[in-house]
Amino acid sequence: MTDRSSPRVALLGFSIECNKFAPPATKAHFLARTYLEGDAMVAEARSANPTMLPETPGFVAAMDASGPWTPVGIALAMTEPNGPVEHAFFVELLDTIRRRLEAAPPVDAVYICSHGAGLTTEEDDPDGALFEMVRQIVGAEMPIAATLDLHANVSERMVQSIDVFIGYRTNPHLDMRERGAEAAAAIREMLGGLKPQRASIRLPIVPPTVTMLTAVGPYADMIDFGQRRMTPEIMNVSVMGGFAFADTAKNGLTVVVTARHDRQAAERLAGEIAELGWANRERFYPRLTSLDQAVERALAVGRDPSLPALAFADVADNPGGGGRGNTTFLLRAFHEAGVAGAMLGVFFDPDLAAEAHRHGVGASFEARFNRSETTRFSEPYTAPATVLALTDGKCVGRRGIYAGLRLKLGPCAALHVGGVSVVVISHRVQCADPIFFEMMGLDIAQARAVVVKSRGHFRGGFDEFFGSDQIIEVDLPGLTSPMLNRFEWQHLPRPVIPLDDNVEWLRP
Ligand SMILES: [Zn+2]
Numbered sequence: 289m290t291d292r293s294s295p296r297v298a299l300l301g302f303s304i305e306c307n308k309f310a311p312p313a314t315k316a317h318f319l320a321r322t323y324l325e326g327d328a329m330v331a332e333a334r335s336a337n338p339t340m341l342p343e344t345p346g347f348v349a350a351m352d353a354s355g356p357w358t359p360v361g362i363a364l365a366m367t368e369p370n371g372p373v374e375h376a377f378f379v380e381l382l383d384t385i386r387r388r389l390e391a392a393p394p395v396d397a398v399y400i401c402s403h404g405a406g407l408t409t410e411e412d413d414p415d416g417a418l419f420e421m422v423r424q425i426v427g428a429e430m431p432i433a434a435t436l437d438l439h440a441n442v443s444e445r446m447v448q449s450i451d452v453f454i455g456y457r458t459n460p461h462l463d464m465r466e467r468g469a470e471a472a473a474a475i476r477e478m479l480g481g482l483k484p485q486r487a488s489i490r491l492p493i494v495p496p497t498v499t500m501l502t503a504v505g506p507y508a509d510m511i512d513f514g515q516r517r518m519t520p521e522i523m524n525v526s527v528m529g530g531f532a533f534a535d536t537a538k539n540g541l542t543v544v545v546t547a548r549h550d551r552q553a554a555e556r557l558a559g560e561i562a563e564l565g566w567a568n569r570e571r572f573y574p575r576l577t578s579l580d581q582a583v584e585r586a587l588a589v590g591r592d593p594s595l596p597a598l599a600f601a602d603v604a605d606n607p608g609g610g611g612r613g614n615t616t617f618l619l620r621a622f623h624e625a626g627v628a629g630a631m632l633g634v635f636f637d638p639d640l641a642a643e644a645h646r647h648g649v650g651a652s653f654e655a656r657f658n659r660s661e662t663t664r665f666s667e668p669y670t671a672p673a674t675v676l677a678l679t680d681g682k683c684v685g686r687r688g689i690y691a692g693l694r695l696k697l698g699p700c701a702a703l704h705v706g707g708v709s710v711v712v713i714s715h716r717v718q719c720a721d722p723i724f725f726e727m728m729g730l731d732i733a734q735a736r737a738v739v740v741k742s743r744g745h746f747r748g749g750f751d752e753f754f755g756s757d758q759i760i761e762v763d764l765p766g767l768t769s770p771m772l773n774r775f776e777w778q779h780l781p782r783p784v785i786p787l788d789d790n791v792e793w794l795r796p
Contacts (some may be wrong), residue, residue: 293356295479298392298426299329299344300362300385301401302378302418305439307533307610309767309775310371311662312409318377320696320715322366325384329361337684337694340366341461343435344401346468354476360395362388368717369610372407378414382421389425397431397475398422400450401468404440405531412536412779415440419449431478433471437461438500439531442542447488451478453544455526457511459502460720460748461689474523484523485551489562490540492793493785496574496770497743498603498761500529506571507541514543514561521553522546527561532772533609535779541565559795566793573786574770576603576763579617583625585760586737590628590707599738599746599754604766605665606743608718611768612636612662613741616669618762619657622739623671623706629736633711634697634719636741641712644675644701651675655703665766673710676702677728681713686723688749702728708739720745722752743768 304313315323322340324332332338333348344364351357363384389395400422406414415436422432433452438459440446447453452474454467478484500507507529514525524546530539543561547554577585582600589595600618607613613636622630639659647653655673658666681697698714711728719740725732732738732753740746747759763771772787783791 295396296358298360298395298398301364303366303403305369305405306372306407308535310610313370313373315377317367318365325363326361329364330359342465343468346465347472350469350472372409375408375410378408400434404436405534413443416443416445420445423449433474435467440528441530441538443538451484452546455528460745485547487554487558488544489558490542492791493541494532494539495529495572498574498770499572506568510565537779539780577760582762583621586627589736597736599759601761602741603743603761604764604769606768607716609768614666617764618739628707630708631735632739634713634724636716638714641699641701641714671705673703673705683727685721688720689745690721718742721749
């Protein structure tokens, strides 16, 4: 123990959500978004517009506000959801964290920023491997608090290697900063001598993404119930929906409860929440709109300005779940049906963006979408286009999960393709923030139909324009389709809802 009046807290993290069906993520993907070591990590967390998601900035701000402390930046690697991380880079990251933790003067506590649904090309539980390694380095008595995305797939070693397990409670994720602050409060409490106890229960339910909203639905009910059952003894209740496309043996909706002293109280509450989820299991089946119906709705709002405008979510091609952001099914269908007054974004195609930059604003040309092959869903499509606007893609997020974050989308182009204005980007990101249209000079309020390549986080950014009754989730092929029966699963625990019949579960 160092000087208690100014405790030293190590900060570290590994944060990526990995889709086993998507191409691998490399070190370059982390370097392009957030890869920081040492003091640079702390400085970035304190900057006005950091590149990292807000848990670590929230943690640092809450520690700053709650008394003296000394942050010890170790390392943070964070990037957009993708395929499994190249194992060599993950090993390198673990080595860096180990070396820096061992070389630093003794710390009093550790904060870990983790997504929880990471994969490597050789390891299905890298978050657990990280937690376990940190515990081995710092010893059994050292307070460790971790924040996790509610899409985390939870392993027993993740739960057992740390002291306080803090998952997001909102989807779209608008409480990241608060959860970081909660971790800071937990660290302060543990520095006072508290040694919390945890319990976790996993259900044989792998919820499709669209059934995991927290405003309404079976998942929202579990979270609400857990929060209403908080007592002074209960430190945190985390209901982790998980991320199906990781395809691991640890998949499954998992309730993790941290109690201040009483492990049985944690077990009891985890069991009650799990029972509620199980009782509602029939509600974890997705209901989507067919492409034909989506085209009809888009045509109708284009014809009749008295109808409210609509947002069409391309939930199966969500870069926020590892999708490539470049399937052409909706673009092609809207264009060929003659849909007018529509916008579509953000379409990931660096070749096309570069070509538009060569042609210049006002030029007309044959736009070839997906000239380079990426996945079997990313079909080529060619259509006449006019360049409306060009930018370098640097922006600060305005609303929703990216609010205040410094983002680089690379060279961007807005193209007019028939009645559809398409925003093309060069660094893959999900369309969660209206700024991605606005920075191209497009006025969302004037659009009759807006197609977003996003599963659900767009709801936190586009809520100014579209209420939940104006949102259509479209059923299309893609790497992030909520129709889980279309994938060839290798490792999911079976039988499981929603894939199998006769799934049974008894509260332990
Ligand atoms: Zn998430």
